[in-house]
Amino acid sequence: xxxxxxxxxxxxxxxxxxxxxxxxxxxxxxxxxxxxxxxxxxxxxxxxxxxxxxxxxxxxxxxxxxxxxxxxxxxxxxxxxxxxxxxxxxxxxxxxxxxxxxxxxxxxxxxxxxxxxxxxxxxxxxxxxxxxxxxxxxxxxxxxxxxxxxxxxxxxxxxxxxxxxxxxxxxxxxxxxxxxxxxxxxxxxxxxxxxxxxxxxxxxxxxxxxxxxxxxxxxxxxxxxxxxxxxxxxxxxxxxxxxxxxxxxxxxxxxxxxxxxxxxxxxxxxxxxxxxxxxxxxxxxxxxxxxxxxxxxxxxxxxxxxxxxxxxxxxxxxxxxxxxxxxxxxxxxxxxxxxxxxxxxxxxxxxxxxxxxxxxxxxxxxxxxxxxxxxxxxxxxxxxxxxxxxxxxxxxxxxxxxxxxxxxxxxxxxxxxxxxxxxxxxxxxxxxxxxxxxxxxxxxxxxxxxxxxxxxxxxxxx
Numbered sequence: 243x244x245x246x247x248x249x250x251x252x253x254x255x256x257x258x259x260x261x262x263x264x265x266x267x268x269x270x271x272x273x274x275x276x277x278x279x280x281x282x283x284x285x286x287x288x289x290x291x292x293x294x295x296x297x298x299x300x301x302x303x304x305x306x307x308x309x310x311x312x313x314x315x316x317x318x319x320x321x322x323x324x325x326x327x328x329x330x331x332x333x334x335x336x337x338x339x340x341x342x343x344x345x346x347x348x349x350x351x352x353x354x355x356x357x358x359x360x361x362x363x364x365x366x367x368x369x370x371x372x373x374x375x376x377x378x379x380x381x382x383x384x385x386x387x388x389x390x391x392x393x394x395x396x397x398x399x400x401x402x403x404x405x406x407x408x409x410x411x412x413x414x415x416x417x418x419x420x421x422x423x424x425x426x427x428x429x430x431x432x433x434x435x436x437x438x439x440x441x442x443x444x445x446x447x448x449x450x451x452x453x454x455x456x457x458x459x460x461x462x463x464x465x466x467x468x469x470x471x472x473x474x475x476x477x478x479x480x481x482x483x484x485x486x487x488x489x490x491x492x493x494x495x496x497x498x499x500x501x502x503x504x505x506x507x508x509x510x511x512x513x514x515x516x517x518x519x520x521x522x523x524x525x526x527x528x529x530x531x532x533x534x535x536x537x538x539x540x541x542x543x544x545x546x547x548x549x550x551x552x553x554x555x556x557x558x559x560x561x562x563x564x565x566x567x568x569x570x571x572x573x574x575x576x577x578x579x580x581x582x583x584x585x586x587x588x589x590x591x592x593x594x595x596x597x598x599x600x601x602x603x604x605x606x607x608x609x610x611x612x613x614x615x616x617x618x619x620x621x622x623x624x625x626x627x628x629x630x631x632x633x634x635x636x637x638x639x640x641x642x643x644x645x646x647x648x649x650x651x652x653x654x655x656x657x658x659x660x661x662x663x664x665x666x667x668x669x670x671x672x673x674x675x676x677x678x679x680x681x682x683x684x685x686x687x688x689x690x691x692x693x694x695x696x697x698x699x700x701x702x703x704x
Contacts, residue, residue, distance in 0.1 A: 243363060244353040250625055250666040252673060260683065261673035265666060267687055268694040272399035273661050276481065276702035277429065277539060277616075277648040282403045282413035284389040284654065285426050291387065294378040295320065295332040298355075301652045304348045306560055309339055310552075321556050330375055337371030347624040347663065354659035389654070393424050396658045400425040400704050404483055406434050407470040408449050414477045427478040430471055430536065433485050436523040438506040438516040447507060458507070460500035464526065471534055480703045481537040482527060489542040489570050489591070491528075491577035492521035499526075525577045532587050537702055541619065543568035543594040565594030565621060570602045578610055585611040590645045590701060592616040596630060604638035614645045614701055623650065623660070628667040641689055646698030661694075668693045 251258045251265075284291075291297045299305055299319060310316060318335055320327040343349040356362040360378050364370050381387050386395070393401065405411065405428045417426050434446045447457050453469040456462035471482070494502065499522055505511040506519045524540065531538050547553035549562035570591065581587050589612050591603055607613040615635060618627040635644065647668075649660040672686040681689075698704075 244357040244365060245350075249350070250663065250670060252670050254677075257670075257673050257677040260676050260686075261666075261670045263683075264669040264672055264686055264690045268665055268669070268690045269662070270397070271691070271695045272397050273401075273657065274399055274646065274695060274698040274702075274704065275401040275649055275657060276698055276704060277402055277404070277483065277650055278657070279404050279650070279652040280401065280654045280657075282405075282411075282417065282426055282428070285393065285422070285424060286413035286416040286420075288388050288390045288422075291382050291389070293329045293382065294375050295329045295336065297378075297382070297655065298352070298653065299332060299336050302348075302656075303559060303563075303652075304346075305336070305343075307562065308342050308346075308348070309336070312339060312342055314339060316552070316556060316560065321560065330372070333375045334368070334371045337366050337374065338368045340366045350625075350663055351653075351656040351659040354662060355655045358658070359655060390422055390424060392654070398424070398657070400427060401657075402427045402429045402479075402481065402702075404429045404431045405474070407432055407467070407474075408434060408446060411473070411477055418477065425478070427480065428474050429539075430474045430479055430482040431485070432467070432482060432523075432527065435467070436520065436527075437486070438511060438519055444507055444509065460496070460503045463503060467526075468530055468533070471530060471536060475534060475536065479536065481539055482531065483539045483541065484524060484527065485541045485544070485546075486520050486524065487542070487545065487566070488517065488520075489524075489540055489568055489573040490517060490521040491524045491574055492518055493525055493576040493580055494518075494522050521573075521576070525580060528577055528581050528587060528589065531589075532581065532584060535586075535703070538587075538589040539592065539616065540589060541592045542570075542573075544620075568593055568595040568598060570598055570606060574606070578606075578612075582610040582612055587612040588614060588701060588703075590614045590616045592619040594620060594622070596622060596627075596634075599631060599634035600638065604635045604643075607643040608639040614643055615639060616645050617647050617664070619650065625663065625667055628664065629671065632668070632671045641693065642697070644693075644697060645701035646693060646696070648698060665690075665694050 251261045306316065314335060320332050356366065360381055362374060366374055385391060403426065407430060411428055414426065414428050434440050435450055450457045450466040453466040455466040457466050502515060502519050505515055527538060543566050545564045545566050547558060547562055548564045552560055552562050591613060593603060603615055607615045618631045647661060647664040649657050651657060651660060669690050672689055675681040676683050676686050
């Protein structure tokens with residue numbers, strides 16, 4: 243057995259019994275997946291997944307960064323554009339280094355998938371690499387392992403992808419036009435057309451003119467964004483996603499904003515002006531969300547593509563993003579001065595800077611009607627990270643100023659594992675409150691249900 247049935251529950255026996263009782267009541271609830279990076283084309287085409295290495299290793303930046311940190315070449319993992327590698331050999335490299343993941347959440351997610359989906363009982367290693375490869379490969383060629391069948395097997399109720407404003411959304415349209423009942427929704431990720439540092443920014447903005455608006459002007463640019471959002475909303479989109487390097491917001495006059503827009507569009511803006519433009523765009527997007535009802539997600543505080551050489555060689559999203567200190571109290575003030583008291587607006591805040599939990603984020607969300615706190619994100623999506631989050635946030639923001647759990651993953655097969663970890667950790671935290679006579683068990687059960695299912699569905703208007 244790779245995973246113990248009592249994993250992650252409290253070591254103390256009486257508290258563990260409470261946690262297990264709570265967990266049994268929520269373990270089989272449907273999965274709400276309102277934010278992630280799986281691909282709509284998987285469900286539109288419903289084709290077989292290509293193989294173990296392409297499914298588990300290549301799309302997972304947690305795996306890539308760990309292997310790279312220990313000297314494994316990304317070329318040897320098939321990441322080079324011109325490289326063609328034997329998938330079995332790539333899997334052997336991964337298996338040979340599997341010990342590196344001891345004690346990490348990645349190990350928990352992978353072992354869950356290996357055992358629960360593929361029936362593996364012996365740990366992955368160099369010795370078992372080929373047996374794993376053959377067993378997984380065989381199952382991936384069966385009907386039960388096509389994307390739509392796995393979606394249903396995982397008991398997913400709704401799954402949101404993350405999509406560029408320039409995406410045709412053809413795959414989402416194909417899913418909607420099919421007879422399949424799965425609910426796959428787009429999310430409006432606007433970075434390519436609002437971040438002046440994004441590769442091809444000016445060209446991307448020009449492509450927004452396909453909406454029929456003149457994006458060379460500030461007014462036309464904003465209208466084009468509004469039309470793009472409506473195109474997403476017509477296909478079920480309920481949320482936007484903002485991956486800004488900081489949480490800074492601004493409240494410029496129309497004249498000031500138009501002048502700044504011309505500077506960033508012409509490529510003459512300096513670093514401070516680019517940051518001011520991103521700040522203004524968060525406020526503009528909040529204004530648009532009040533109009534169209536889309537929920538805002540602000541994922542601030544990542545120094546993306548930190549390894550310049552890797553970025554140049556392999557492109558974005560290969561595991562070289564690094565957390566940065568992030569200010570929220572001052573940064574969000576201009577936006578909150580405008581819209582902070584509007585309860586019909588929902589802004590979900592995420593952080594990679596845990597020092598802000600009790601000092602900034604919990605007090606902000608515990609006061610402003612428009613703010614909710616997202617779950618522990620990215621590097622902190624772990625048992626320890628979830629515990630730190632609950633301990634530091636709950637005393638000020640409570641449970642109901644948080645937005646439940648989302649898996650935020652590119653690795654489709656890890657989705658049930660990630661939700662299972664979150665449910666076990668929340669039940670363990672609640673069990674401790676019951677054992678300390680700070681909650682009655684019926685209250686804890688209601689909370690466990692909300693944390694696993696209800697809060698995310700409500701926060702994302704699903």
